[in-house]
Amino acid sequence: MNLKELSKNLGLSQTTVSRALNGYPEVSDATRLRVQEAAKAHNYSPSNRAKGLATGRALAIGHVIPVSNRHEMVNPIFGDFIAGAGETYSRRGYEMVLSVVDDENEHKVYESLSSRRAVDGVVVHGPRMGDSRIAHLQKIGLPFAVHGRASGLDSTYTWLDVNNRRAFERATNFLIDLGHRRIAIINGLEVMDFAYRRREGYKSALGANDLPIDPKIMRSGEMTEVFGYESARDMLDDDDAPTAFVCSSLVCALGARRAIEERGLVMGKDVSIVTHDDALSYLQNGRDVPIFTATRSSVREAGRRLAQMLLDQIANPQSPPQQELLEAELMVGSSTGPAPRKD
Template identity: 70%
Template structure:
């Protein structure tokens, strides 16, 4: 059933029916309820485009992904985040627009989204240190929220982040308490704010336990399985290999496990691993008992919460910036045990 047919059924004009469905105040409450009931019975849903034309809004949220991080599109972590955000958008009648852009034209894309009115707001992914996109979006007056934080940016802005520093401090503390003293770090790209904070937590824990820092046990790179594999092989080939590793994602932790097994060692006996972000829909960390000990956070829930945050700001632009810091939960699995020398 389309709008014209629904209007004829109710004996009302198409304009009145459209205004009733879109919440215009000049429509009486009785008429609004009558129209809503009829629309529900007829399973009628106004098109997003038509609703946008009626309200003067795009009813769309933009996600701009630089080509340098295009691997995120097939990364289960990114997929879970988008799934969570999509649930919120669908519930509130918004569409999602994903744009893959060359890094050099990213700012121009944001300017185009604003000038064309293509979106009502945007989600900023992968904030970098001193991220210039925040000032740009402020200047454009384009509503936005950031998935993460950008150290060095002094203006106030809306963000949702996991306490990465605290998560990696707790992970390293846990390994130190098990007697480990040679602990490796397989981190993300440290130009990204989250990875900078994770290294800080790892270093802080080692210093608190009186353990000297060893640069040969700290790596930074894109969090792929291959990166985890090669980084772990290099560490295990050193004259003083690690007895434990903290990994920035379960993807790279899988590579670390493969490297351990290729060397004829056993994960959780010879080399312990603590990972992060293990609550993934399509890559489960075991069933009843987790395979990996992890600092657990739900990326899907983060996507949902961040989308709700942006929608809240769109509904009331006078609100001050909204900021949420989530804590990760340390969950013990089969990948950790006391250090061999402490056993």
């Protein structure tokens, strides 16, 4: 069923039917109702493709998922973020198109999406420090919104980020207040902006309390369970082992806990952990009581929100870019406790 058939069916012109369906004021309420009912009855929905051709808008947003081809790593937060963004899109009549791309070809994909007018805008995932994608997108004039930020850029653009620095500063302070003096960090890859900021927050808390910053207990890598495990294991086996960890993800924290327990130590007593928790649906941090003390911020909500910001920007191109900084909440669980006394 297409417009032509539908309008013939109704004895109206295509113009009128189109206007009736798109809420233009030039048609009477009676006609509009009649049209809407016929559309529903015939299960008609307009072809996005034709609509896009006619209007110049694609009614689609692109998500370019970089997959590091070295590690074939897919970011675990991706599913939940997409789910959140998808809710917004479907509510506003947009489609989501995904491109999975190894991180070297990203620029080309943006060019192509833009020149083919395949999308009205894109969401940039996993910004790195001074990320070149941002300048590139500004150059080719494709609207975009960044999940996170890129330090070292002075231009303004639309982004939504968690206050990573503050979150890790608070996490570290929380441990310091419990008497911990030797606190390790198990961080994500520090070319990633979020990881850089978290480390800064960690360092700042240590510095403010006159505690030394020791590279020996600062690890960074791809945030897998194994990475969390190996990092924690190595540091715990060292003399001068830390009494506490801050972790960049629940997955890492699970690995760290494995290392702790493998050593016969008790988490929350001998060794404390504070982790960041993205509130992933399949990795809830406990049901009622949090397992881990955590700085928590829902990545799904971030997806919902960032998609809105992008759509708003596309709707009003002249309005200035929006930014939004979410504060993570600190939830106290059973993975932390007072620093063990030295005997």
